[in-house]
Amino acid sequence: xxxxxxxxxxxxxxxxxxxxxxxxxxxxxxxxxxxxxxxxxxxxxxxxxxxxxxxxxxxxxxxxxxxxxxxxxxxxxxxxxxxxxxxxxxxxxxxxxxxxxxxxxxxxxxxxxxxxxxxxxxxxxxxxxxxxxxxxxxxxxxxxxxxxxxxxxxxxxxxxxxxxxxxxxxxxxxxxxxxxxxxxxxxxxxxxxxxxxxxxxxxxxxxxxxxxxxxxxxxxxxxxxxxxxxxxxxxxxxxxxxxxxxxxxxxxxxxxxxxxxxxxxxxxxxxxxxxxxxxxxxxxxxxxxxxxxxxxxxxxxxxxxxxxxxxxxxxxxxxxxxxxxxxxxxxxxxxxxxxxxxxxxxxxxxxxxxxxxxxxxxxxxxxxxxxxxxxxxxxxxxxxxxxxxxxxxxxxxxxxxxxxxxxxxxxxxxxxxxxxxxxxxxxxxxxxxxxxxxxxxxxxxxxxxxxx
Numbered sequence: 001x002x003x004x005x006x007x008x009x010x011x012x013x014x015x016x017x018x019x020x021x022x023x024x025x026x027x028x029x030x031x032x033x034x035x036x037x038x039x040x041x042x043x044x045x046x047x048x049x050x051x052x053x054x055x056x057x058x059x060x061x062x063x064x065x066x067x068x069x070x071x072x073x074x075x076x077x078x079x080x081x082x083x084x085x086x087x088x089x090x091x092x093x094x095x096x097x098x099x100x101x102x103x104x105x106x107x108x109x110x111x112x113x114x115x116x117x118x119x120x121x122x123x124x125x126x127x128x129x130x131x132x133x134x135x136x137x138x139x140x141x142x143x144x145x146x147x148x149x150x151x152x153x154x155x156x157x158x159x160x161x162x163x164x165x166x167x168x169x170x171x172x173x174x175x176x177x178x179x180x181x182x183x184x185x186x187x188x189x190x191x192x193x194x195x196x197x198x199x200x201x202x203x204x205x206x207x208x209x210x211x212x213x214x215x216x217x218x219x220x221x222x223x224x225x226x227x228x229x230x231x232x233x234x235x236x237x238x239x240x241x242x243x244x245x246x247x248x249x250x251x252x253x254x255x256x257x258x259x260x261x262x263x264x265x266x267x268x269x270x271x272x273x274x275x276x277x278x279x280x281x282x283x284x285x286x287x288x289x290x291x292x293x294x295x296x297x298x299x300x301x302x303x304x305x306x307x308x309x310x311x312x313x314x315x316x317x318x319x320x321x322x323x324x325x326x327x328x329x330x331x332x333x334x335x336x337x338x339x340x341x342x343x344x345x346x347x348x349x350x351x352x353x354x355x356x357x358x359x360x361x362x363x364x365x366x367x368x369x370x371x372x373x374x375x376x377x378x379x380x381x382x383x384x385x386x387x388x389x390x391x392x393x394x395x396x397x398x399x400x401x402x403x404x405x406x407x408x409x410x411x412x413x414x415x416x417x418x419x420x421x422x423x424x425x426x427x428x429x430x431x432x433x434x435x436x437x438x439x440x441x442x443x444x445x446x447x448x449x450x451x452x
Contacts, residue, residue: 004435015386097357235405294422310419
């Protein structure tokens with residue numbers, strides 16, 4: 001919360017009075033009156049307004065533009081940005097966030113490490129379930145499928161989200177749900193790397209071996225949505241939020257292979273679960289805070305196992321970003337908030353399901369709204385548009401520095417926890433302490449300049 005800095009660090013005029021923002025209308029809905037021109041913003045708009053910044057619709061006169069992916073692909077290369085301007089996506093973010101490209105980059109890094117004899121490092125890229133991209137790797141998929149008799153596989157469309165187009169199979173004949181025709185010739189080059197709708201031939205899918213022993217809580221399947229901010233890819237600078245939430249299925253999990261069409265017990269996407277009709281969804285939003293999940297697991301299996309699991313999740317984040325570091329177009333105007341989806345199995349091993357470039361910032365409960373509001377407020381403090389920070393901070397609100405230029409960061413040696421993930425989010429008290437420290441440092445600098 002920048003109010004601590006504004007109160008303790010006096011400037012005339014206040015920096016907030018000079019800052020302008022733009023915010024894309026990321027969620028458009030028709031109003032009750034049926035007027036389709038009415039739009040609503042998600043949580044980010046509330047946060048931007050709460051900081052006292054002024055909204056603008058001018059194309060280029062802004063300090064920060066919270067935009068959508070279409071704008072980045074269409075306009076970013078066509079305009080000149082001044083040093084003080086920031087946008088919330090990297091130009092080719094899809095190298096990490098498109099399901100097929102994520103798998104390609106992870107496999108490439110693994111092969112590179114193996115070629116160089118770094119076998120231990122190569123093993124750290126085994127963080128996704130066995131995955132193939134079809135139709136290109138269909139024959140390879142068939143060979144692997146035959147090795148796992150009776151196994152279940154999940155098919156996900158590359159260009160869609162929120163659970164759309166996903167289905168499960170345990171027989172090769174069931175892939176007919178995906179391939180509308182047999183012409184699997186080479187795909188034509190597309191202008192937009194993320195546009196799959198105009199693609200001729202079968203829609204691109206990834207097919208993954210289903211994690212058949214997911215960890216259950218209360219008999220229900222869940223995954224974790226975690227938030228990671230990349231400030232730069234050169235050098236790679238990563239902050240991870242210590243919060244986040246578990247997304248639960250509203251139906252009891254069943255491994256019965258005779259009913260694979262019951263996606264409600266297999267998919268935890270909010271877009272799927274909101275149609276469950278369960279009263280518990282309206283009360284909880286099918287979400288549970290990561291801090292509460294961590295505390296529960298500590299009582300269940302002990303601190304050592306939970307510490308290993310949380311450290312492994314951090315390693316997943318780091319290695320997924322390292323896999324795209326050299327192909328990502330770095331730009332000093334860009335930052336990105338990613339939503340990582342992580343599944344835990346019964347051995348407490350985490351698996352990376354996917355990375356989202358535009359994680360949902362809408363809320364379905366007040367607790368969800370409060371969490372996301374604090375997350376985004378801390379993110380804007382981290383970007384430091386008002387120029388209060390030094391750039392060397394290890395914690396800013398709920399964000400902890402995880403990785404910078406080859407060095408991994410975490411709790412001090414000897415701490416009870418080996419990861420800040422899921423620890424108490426002391427964001428407000430930490431920001432107040434940070435503001436007091438910066439105010440003292442700035443006063444000392446001014447005194448030194450006067451004496452000099």
